[in-house]
Amino acid sequence: DQQVKQNSPSLSVQEGRISILNCDYTNSMFDYFLWYKKYPAEGPTFLISISSIKDKNEDGRFTVFLNKSAKHLSLHIVPSQPGDSAVYFCAASAGGQGAQKLVFGQGTRLTINP
Amino acid sequence: DTGVSQDPRHKITKRGQNVTFRCDPISEHNRLYWYRQTLGQGPEFLTYFQNEAQLEKSRLLSDRFSAERPKGSFSTLEIQRTEQGDSAMYLCASSGGRLIGETQYFGPGTRLLVL
Numbered sequence: 388d389q390q391v392k393q394n395s396p397s398l399s400v401q402e403g404r405i406s407i408l409n410c411d412y413t414n415s416m417f418d419y420f421l422w423y424k425k426y427p428a429e430g431p432t433f434l435i436s437i438s439s440i441k442d443k444n445e446d447g448r449f450t451v452f453l454n455k456s457a458k459h460l461s462l463h464i465v466p467s468q469p470g471d472s473a474v475y476f477c478a479a480s481a482g483g484q485g486a487q488k489l490v491f492g493q494g495t496r497l498t499i500n501p
Numbered sequence: 502d503t504g505v506s507q508d509p510r511h512k513i514t515k516r517g518q519n520v521t522f523r524c525d526p527i528s529e530h531n532r533l534y535w536y537r538q539t540l541g542q543g544p545e546f547l548t549y550f551q552n553e554a555q556l557e558k559s560r561l562l563s564d565r566f567s568a569e570r571p572k573g574s575f576s577t578l579e580i581q582r583t584e585q586g587d588s589a590m591y592l593c594a595s596s597g598g599r600l601i602g603e604t605q606y607f608g609p610g611t612r613l614l615v616l
Contacts, residue, residue, distance in 0.1 A: 391543075421604070430505070430592055430607035431544065476543050488534065488557060489605060491543030 390414045391479050393492035401500055406464040408495050410477035413458065417479040421489065422451060422462045425474045434475075435462070467499045505608035507593050513614045514583055521579045522611045526595030533576050534594040534605060535568055537561065544592055550576060551597070583615045 392411045400406045408422075418439040423431035437444040437451045437460070444451050450463045464471055474496050478489040506525045514520050526533045531552050536544035547566070548558045552573035562568075565583075570576040580587055590612050594605040 393543075423607070428609075428612075430507075430594075430609045433604055433606060436604060478543070488546035488549060488559075489536075489544070490546070493541065493543050 388413070389493075390417075391477060391490050391492040393475075393477060393495050395495050396493070397496040397498070399498045399500060400467050402469060403466045406462075406467045406471065406497055406499070408462040408464075408475050408477075408497065410460050410462075410492050411458060412460075412479050414479070414481065414490075415458070416481040417490075418482070419480045420451070420453060420460050421478045421480075422449075423476045423478060423491075424471075425476060425494070431476060464497075467497075469499050469501060472497060472499045505593055505595050505606055507591075507608040507611050509611055510609060511612050511614075513616065515616050516585060517582055519579065519581045520583060520613065521577055522591055522593075522613075524576045524578070524593030524595075524608060526575070526593070527606060530595035530597045530606075531573065532595060532597040532603075532605075533570055534596075535576070535578050536592040536594065536607075538590040538592060538610070539588075547578075580613075583613075585615050588613055588615045 421436040422434045425431045435446050435449045453460045474494045476491050476494045478491045480487045508523045534549040535547040538544045548568050550570040565581045568578045590610045592610045594607045596603050596605045
């Protein structure tokens with residue numbers, strides 16, 4: 388069973404506009420959520436995280452929103468830059484602050500067009 | 502320390518052979534994780550260590566797979582009698598540093614191809 392789902396395999400956005408990546412989860416025990424970015428032939432790079440006690444966390448151009456009732460989170464990137472082109476994974480864990488195993492979605496390939 | 506390192510970066514082997522991968526975590530991190538990623542999928546959890554103790558193993562980790570973390574520093578993942586279905590990217594992550602906290606930081610991965 389896929390406990391974390393990213394239903395959009397790909398997304399194309401114009402440079403300078405907002406990119407919105409979505410993620411849904413089914414396990415109500417998840418209490419910590421992360422977004423990672425991955426370039427080809429590299430490991431995932433941590434971007435931003437959010438605890439279930441919050442509904443928003445912001446870091447520069449990146450903002451993560453959490454809607455617990457809908458079991459949905461999203462990553463907003465604004466403004467989008469060409470270097471943001473990569474595969475983005477959302478991940479979730481139960482037990483606080485990612486100290487346990489992470490459950491990943493399938494990923495969304497983001498392409499930023501000049 | 503510049504991050505998690507993994508060796509080798511690539512490995513091609515014939516079916517039935519044994520392979521071993523190494524992961525060196527960020528220094529002072531007491532937790533170390535192994536994940537496997539196949540094409541078009543996100544990473545899947547295999548196992549994790551706190552210091553030298555292996556605390557959890559996924560059902561994905563068949564009896565052909567064994568992981569160790571002697572002395573709570575580097576870790577090795579061995580696959581015995583490899584099968585073509587073992588072809589994947591094997592990722593290592595670490596966490597648990599006093600300054601960094603519990604966020605898991607990943608290495609570059611070892612790509613395994615079983616012929």
